[in-house]
Amino acid sequence: MVDDLSFAAVLDDLCRRPPGRRRPFSNVELARAVTDLGGDITDGYISHLRKGHRDNPTLQTIQDLAAALDVCPAAFVGGRYEREGEECPRRTFPAKLRHLFEAVYPPAQGPYTPEDAAAAISADGRYGSISASHIRELLHPAALPNPRLKHMLALAGHFGLTGDDGVPQAAYFLDDRLAAAIDAELADLKALRDAGVVEFAARVVEHASTWSPELRRQAVEAITQAVESGETRWVFPLGRE
Numbered sequence: 635m636v637d638d639l640s641f642a643a644v645l646d647d648l649c650r651r652p653p654g655r656r657r658p659f660s661n662v663e664l665a666r667a668v669t670d671l672g673g674d675i676t677d678g679y680i681s682h683l684r685k686g687h688r689d690n691p692t693l694q695t696i697q698d699l700a701a702a703l704d705v706c707p708a709a710f711v712g713g714r715y716e717r718e719g720e721e722c723p724r725r726t727f728p729a730k731l732r733h734l735f736e737a738v739y740p741p742a743q744g745p746y747t748p749e750d751a752a753a754a755i756s757a758d759g760r761y762g763s764i765s766a767s768h769i770r771e772l773l774h775p776a777a778l779p780n781p782r783l784k785h786m787l788a789l790a791g792h793f794g795l796t797g798d799d800g801v802p803q804a805a806y807f808l809d810d811r812l813a814a815a816i817d818a819e820l821a822d823l824k825a826l827r828d829a830g831v832v833e834f835a836a837r838v839v840e841h842a843s844t845w846s847p848e849l850r851r852q853a854v855e856a857i858t859q860a861v862e863s864g865e866t867r868w869v870f871p872l873g874r875e
Contacts, residue, residue, distance in 0.1 A: 639712045639801070641783060642686035648703045649684060653715070664702055673698030692780045693727060696808065706809055711787070712797065713805030713812060724810055727781060731789065731807075732773055737820040738793040748773070751792050761788035781807075
């Protein structure tokens, strides 16, 4: 596995040392392999991708290259390399994105709107900009969207799907196994939010710096008792000394 996780570096390394193949792939050979599997990528475009001259391939391009190289599509964004049978995600991109909109949002407000997400992503600018109308297209259940890599990275980052290195886990959209693990964590978060725990914790963080030692002790006791008993009313007087 390469140290540089840029798309260009990963693709170039896989072409030089393809899994299960004794010799490297030339750009022409890889383009032919993609075509043989029903895809359509030119050797010239592959050359640009390997050199980093083009760095924003589409979801379909990533899946086609992964199939020809016999790796999981997530390999291109820091995910697993090993392939498990048919690796095109069984859950569609719109289904995964809709789940993020439904499950991930600040405790003090409701779910993000496409306008919220577009504004935040565009203001950050790390992966360029995106419009609210395009996000709606990506969310549409009947659509067959073909988002580009930078939009997948931006959306993953917006919903807090980041690794220890701070890089967005766009692999969520490319690896059903990883998506299932993340969704299980999100289900736990939803249960805590529905029980009022997330909002309660946010209020604790907001007020704790003004508390006396005695109030902090009472807070710890209240939280501990509630967790042990299953209590979900969370009525501890956070604003009182």
